[in-house]
Amino acid sequence: METIFALSSGAPPAGIAVVRVSGPEAGAVLTALVGLLPQPRRATAAVLRDQAAEELDRALVLWLPGPGTATGEDVAELHLHGGRAVVASVEVALQSFPGVRKAEAGEFTRRAFINGRIDLAQAEGLADLLAAETELQRRAALASAGGALSRQVDRWRDRLLGLSAQVEAVLDFGDEDDVSELPPSFQESVSAFAAELQEWLARPLVEPLREGFRVVLAGPPNAGKSTLFNALIEDEAAITAPTPGTTRDLLERPVAIDGVPFTFVDTAGLRDASSDPIELQGIDRARNALLRADVILWLGPEGEGPQDAWEIDAKADLGVHKSSARAQVSAATGDGMRELKCALVSHARELLPAGGSIALTRRQHALLEDALSALTFSGSDPLIIAELLRLARTAFDRITGRASTEHMLDALFGRFCIGK
Template identity: 40%
Template sequence: MWLPGVSRLCLGRRGRVLGRWCSQAAERDTIFALSSGRGKCGVAVIRTSGPSSRLALLRLTGTEELPLSRSAALRRIYDPQSSEMLDRGLVVWFPGPGSFTGEDVAEFHVHGGLAVVSGVLNALGALPHLRQADPGEFTKRAFQNGKLDLTEVEGLGDLIHAETEGQRRQALRQMEGDLGRLYQHWSDALTKALAHIEAYIDFSEDDNIEEGVLSQVEATVALLEKELTVHLQDGRRGERLRDGVRVTIAGPTNAGKSSLLNHLCQKPAAIVSPVAGTTRDVVEAALNIGGFPVVLSDTAGLRETDSDIEKEGMIRARERVCSADLILAVLDAAEMAPQPDQLLTALQGILLPAQPDGAQPTLLVLNKSDLLSEQDRARLLGACGQADLPPVCLLSCKTREGLPRFLDTFSQQLSRMCGDPLLGSPSPTQARHRLSLTKCLGALGCFGRHRNLDLALAAEDLRQARRFLGQLTGQVGAEEILTLIFKDFCIGK
């Protein structure tokens, strides 16, 4: 994988890099954009990045001296063409490479009126070598200039879009580089192992390589396989926390599924009616439950019917049950009270299309508790304690009895599924992370099979594994291997 904006000087035997990566000398345009939110606001921040940022700051402030770096200075801001004053605000100068993008950066903190913002943007656009930034271009330049790796870039994007406390914590940790450092640690270990095996191939015949080199490589690969396997067996905690836990409300008609959805949404998101089969399609809502993001789906009631539309709704309901991370199985407590021994059978009828081993987390919700007598309530709860059932919540969507306890149980289940993003090792947060890590693990497995057959093939397996790890952070440099060969071995002694 070649990094953007760099090139190789020359290659030696086996395609090794003998030179260093070097930056292309081509001059970039200077970009500018409104960095704060659009619309009327108290203060708007307009940012530039690139070699002409100095010129832009001087021309728009009508001065010949830059303010102190990283210090806010109050300045009048002018249109450089008409010399008309546009506003009076704060300007900040960030000389490169000590800026977010690694380039010279200027910021204009002006009043947030639409006319003011438009005037400053038009003034910047009239200057030579300045242009409007493309979406994400400031962050892209930060990556290209080595200020952020790809995982930190993704963390920054997730932080901007975070809507729950859990998402904020995970994104901030990733933006701070915890996930990138873990992947870089594994990449460094692979680089060292590859350097050792390359040196063994090239110099073992000259008896210049220490004994036990291949054993060290094998031990490193075995440890990496173990750590990668554990990292991937995290129950998709990071991805669930980033994208939302998929929760499906399922059950027979008129059990109170739509009423439960409305209570959780705190608004009439779905139509509630005593007529059975009111919900025909999937109704979705994005919620924040206890600081965890949830994508909640209310589905059509399950029953025997001759209606083609209702049958299609039940097909979609079954599909949502199969793909759900968590199932809220809703049953009518008043119907189940006379025959509590049928609870397990009724639950299995809801979960029929789900995972056969029962691995899908489920909460059993017994609604309409307000219709139960004390005797029925005691008999039903007793049966729940004896049967092999998931956690049970007895509640009434009509009177709200039991809803606080249900929400507490629901939040605890979400916490177990998502975990605390600040504790333990960071988790993969995107499908691309899991894909590259799985490919890396596969390449390490190939190394074990090729180790005793062909060391050249085994070395290529390590090179592939390292390339897959490099795709995660965007940092792949073959010259590091040659550096480590000279560092770790006394060649030519």
């Protein structure tokens, strides 16, 4: 396996730049740069020189022999002065060593997975942790990155193995009186197991938390959508004008309110009659956006919005009100805006994973559904039951990565930055 390196800290210029080297040649590379191999796991001040003996930097270096490292391999860390020229010169020197190359996105974490330092569920949690921008996102990601879901899956897997052992006993010793058939408690255990999985499947998914609770503003032209959009995100991102059809495309902005992540979406005004092909395309995109919304704020005529949309009086300062309005606001004066934001935060908290709880991704949710389907059976044929239990176990193994496809791994680790 090749030795890889990358800048693992923030982009220069910075006070310190950390370059990480991982792989079988990490020790030899560090020795060549420093002149000797430092004591393991002890920060050592050293002068770094390239293969032509030119000084590169005066730095702190760490030698971390595997397998007890983040990647499970030998690792060297170079804590450099954080100037662009310093980092560039060290990277050039590293690339000059045979068998050493720059890492690809997510390659350090992928090696940690391959070498058994983390499993797939932990890697997914780590990706979410690196992308977390709010406290809710951080706490949910920490639960998965710390192995909480993995430990739960292991417990489920152990229960499956116990159930499988009972079935195998019937298959192997079915001619003996004491194991001629499965006991009544077997089906009770399976039913209880299936009920527990159903409870987990009822939990909120992690994607709305990761991507932001999606709030789509909809209504006819000149209903005040863009003005309200600007007020919600507290920025003049959308162009506002009295001319109908000013908004032609979707405009999205991620915003955190009281620690809850939102994605607000401004849309083109909805109307059937328009001779402008660009506006018609915008209207089509607006209708598609409604299908992906977690909540729709309807600023049009009362009762004409999508089902379950929130009726909003967006121009309350003009004295026109809806009898069923969920909120009465004036984006122009700011009246009612705080109340609307509080209502959105409260609604989102009900539908997003609770902070610190284990939240499933769509991939994990689908696999848990496969396991539940396998455990929802009728009949008593031990051969069929044994196969269904094996299918359930395979679903659990795919959650943690015991059984995974390269295509799925490429998609996951591609989410990471270079150097992680």
